[in-house]
Amino acid sequence: MINYKEIGLVNTRSMLEKAVTGGYAVPAYNFNNMEQLQAIIQACVETKSPVILQVSSGARKYANQTILRYLAQGAVEYAKELGGNIPIALHLDHGDTFDLCKSCIEMGFSSVMIDGSHHGYEQNIELTAMVVQFAHQHDITVEGELGVLAGVEDDVSAEKSTYTNPSQVEDFVKRTGVDSLAISIGTSHGANKFTPGQCTKNEKGNLVPPPLKFEILQEIEKRLINFPIVLHGSSSVPEKEVMCINKYGGNLDNAIGIPEEQLRKAAALSVSKINIDSDGRLAMTAAIRKVFFESPGQFDPRKYLGPARDSLKQLYIHKNIHVLGSAGKA
Ligand code: G3H
Ligand code: 13P
Ligand code: ZN
Numbered sequence: 001m002i003n004y005k006e007i008g009l010v011n012t013r014s015m016l017e018k019a020v021t022g023g024y025a026v027p028a029y030n031f032n033n034m035e036q037l038q039a040i041i042q043a044c045v046e047t048k049s050p051v052i053l054q055v056s057s058g059a060r061k062y063a064n065q066t067i068l069r070y071l072a073q074g075a076v077e078y079a080k081e082l083g084g085n086i087p088i089a090l091h092l093d094h095g096d097t098f099d100l101c102k103s104c105i106e107m108g109f110s111s112v113m114i115d116g117s118h119h120g121y122e123q124n125i126e127l128t129a130m131v132v133q134f135a136h137q138h139d140i141t142v143e144g145e146l147g148v149l150a151g152v153e154d155d156v157s158a159e160k161s162t163y164t165n166p167s168q169v170e171d172f173v174k175r176t177g178v179d180s181l182a183i184s185i186g187t188s189h190g191a192n193k194f195t196p197g198q199c200t201k202n203e204k205g206n207l208v209p210p211p212l213k214f215e216i217l218q219e220i221e222k223r224l225i226n227f228p229i230v231l232h233g234s235s236s237v238p239e240k241e242v243m244c245i246n247k248y249g250g251n252l253d254n255a256i257g258i259p260e261e262q263l264r265k266a267a268a269l270s271v272s273k274i275n276i277d278s279d280g281r282l283a284m285t286a287a288i289r290k291v292f293f294e295s296p297g298q299f300d301p302r303k304y305l306g307p308a309r310d311s312l313k314q315l316y317i318h319k320n321i322h323v324l325g326s327a328g329k330a
């Protein structure tokens with residue numbers, strides 16, 4: 001059993017409590033390789049932001065759990081080397097079984113998500129409570145989920161979303177003991193969150209997606225006072241990155257994300273953790289495609305992964321300062 005505290009990680013309890021009362025959200029950025037992790041740490045140290053490093057079970061399979069754990073340990077040391085004393089959590093994203101959560105806890109993770117949202121209500125409670133019971137013995141925080149997001153959640157995929165039912169949240173939190181709760185209010189995973197048919201057009205002719213269901217968030221807030229709420233599927237799908245990908249040989253159709261102002265509004269309310277993965281994938285892909293297009297003779301991975309890392313870093317800096325409001329909160 002590796003104790004996360006001994007390797008300099010923290011759980012998410014204090015960082016989310018501060019965020020919920022402070023009107024901002026802590027970034028939860030997914031990673032599965034070294035360049036992504038370097039970009040996250042550089043951006044969060046420069047903006048003095050707390051950060052949650054997220055590993056999905058797909059990432060774990062791709063990169064190997066031992067390597068990821070040592071990368072995260074390296075990230076803690078790297079942050080110090082850069083002169084930043086920022087809180088860093090290592091979190092399992094969309095854990096779907098007790099055994100997976102247990103294995104991550106034993107590997108040195110400081111926080112886990114048990115996503116029982118695809119089960120029935122009672123079964124979700126039973127599974128989530130079992131993970132909480134084990135995790136809390138080791139002072140590891142647990143995120144649960146109520147309501148279903150459309151799109152792919154690792155091995156779990158849903159065609160349609162089901163919004164969180166506010167009348168269930170108090171019972172769920174009380175009976176499971178979770179430290180934070182992911183809810184469904186209109187976000188979804190991936191780069192195609194809405195169809196053009198679901199959007200309206202503004203005066204410039206740009207597509208505007210339907211607003212998030214803030215009435216549900218506010219109803220939940222009334223029932224769970226100062227309790228950390230988590231928003232998954234929160235990439236904004238920047239037009240700049242999509243255009244760059246398509247300009248340099250890509251083919252992304254109807255890529256539409258969550259507008260930044262909507263996320264800012266959610267962060268000012270009780271949303272205290274915002275999950276972003278797809279935007280990082282888009283920024284990396286755009287930068288790499290540009291190098292490949294402009295320098296077809298280039299074959300040194302550092303010459304395209306380097307610019308990809310720089311672009312990612314700028315994306316995260318922008319988010320911490322202008323979207324999540326986490327800059328300066330470390
Ligand atoms: O919520 C899903 C995350 O974006 C992780 O995606 O399962 O492809 O690693 P992944
Ligand atoms: P995006 O696909 O919108 O980046 O969401 C990521 C996420 O929710 C990870 O859990
Ligand atoms: Zn998610």
